[in-house]
Amino acid sequence: MIMSIDGKVALITGASSGIGAATALKLAAAGVKVTIAARRADRLEALKTEIVEKGGEALALEMDVTDMASVEHGVKRLIETYGSIDILFNNAGIMPVSEIDQFKTGEWNAMVDINIKGVLNTTAAVLPQMIEQHSGHVFNTSSIAGRKVFGPGFAVYSATKFAVTAFSEGLRMEVGRKHNIRVTCIQPGGVTTELPEQTTDPDKRRQLDAYRSQVRFLDSSDIADAVVFAAQAPAHVNVAELFILPIEQA
Amino acid sequence: MFEKLDRTVALVTGASSGIGRASALRLAKAGASVGLVARRAGRLEALATEIREAGGAALAIAADITSAQEAAGVVARTVSELGGLDTLVNAAGLMLNGPSIESPLDEWDRMVAINLCGLMYVTKAALPHLVEAAAGSPRRVADVVNISSVAGRFAASQVAIYSATKFAVTAATEAWRQEFAKRSVRFSVIEPGATATELFEQKAGQWEGFTSMFGEVEQMHPEDIAEAVAFIVTNPRRVAINEIVVRPTDQA
């Protein structure tokens, strides 16, 4: 059974590119009013134009998920505009790959701030409204790296994604029954996005690019389809985890 | 985006009831010809009729797949009478939970026999055909969807052997996934929470045991799980949905 999500309201972080942008387009096509949030305002405006041209409804919010004040301000605007929020997609994330003995501590901290604290900040800002409504659906983007630790270079990224998986599971246990809020943890493998571009270590960057040329990565819209699938499940059904890989990725 | 399953053949075990039955109907609706496997022949015939009356194609194959020989026969008949094998859904299963001292050993043996060995026998016989379908069919992909359980992720008191069989299914699926990834046979595991089927009825007191753990929950329907099966199988070839945990919103 598939339920219509027409008319629902969503907030998508990291919506300026990749999985977030693709999901905004798919949700909007299904009739969802999408609030697209990220730091790059010009990108958001372009996406908003595309959504509106296709007959959808969008609100662009310049928002930094590491900054609680910025997040609260954005969520306030969303609720003033649409009056409710049904779907939160915590999707903003970065993956600068490097080995520990390079001590790129600035990159480690940035991953902790965006990949973990960003999820917590946005969830904290949105949950009161969902609790009041006694309904809602939170999606968190973990990763295959949130299930297993790859070889050298992925220690901190994996640590942040294990955290997202753990937080998703704990959140689900607390808010599912009590507040009728669903929590879905999406765990993608390789997806063609801008994610590798944050890697500053030239060897690691070469390795990432080489892997991408060996395996046909997923399109961002494939992940968007998975989000739509989980969002369209009937209210009593919670797609709690969804692990999705390119067919050839071992 | 999502593909039709016209001119593909699916084999569904546990098709006489619950999740298997709903999955068979759903795959037939997507266009697949479906081989229906379980022991209760009458129920399979009724389902085959229902599918045919809706315009689909189905073949009822009554068998006890805890026998390796019967399991192999099921696969052979599907391939010869329906013309190949593109999709295998292993949904046959049995749950007999309870205190370990009082529970007869026979109950444990029966769970291992169907939940693990049955799945193993059917899959073993199906593998060459699935590889062939992935190499030669128009969609260039084949699928195995195994129905494990949330009990395949978390063990709980009095669920020892059921959990052990489901952990085994989850582990085998992941290993097969890695082994067959390059040959375009996608392996997926679905881990459902409480679903309203006959599963809990196989032994008295099991639902009470469940509700003492989780409270009363609004269970899922078999059709909800079938939707996940269809989502997996109809995704484009490049997309492998390896694992879906799906639970009642109420079930912590």
Ligand SMILES: NC(=O)c1ccc[n+]([C@@H]2O[C@H](COP(=O)([O-])OP(=O)(O)OC[C@H]3O[C@@H](n4cnc5c(N)ncnc54)[C@H](OP(=O)(O)O)[C@@H]3O)[C@@H](O)[C@H]2O)c1
């Ligand atoms: N319901 C839930 O809450 C739940 C949750 C998680 C996982 N699961 C899993 O989902 C799967 C389907 O179960 P269900 O809930 O749909 O239960 P169900 O309604 O009891 O169906 C079980 C099916 O397995 C078949 N089967 C059992 N032994 C067999 C054998 N020796 N040979 C051939 N077929 C056999 C049965 O057919 P015959 O008796 O006619 O042979 C029946 O079609 C099972 O693997 C179960 O462990 C269920």
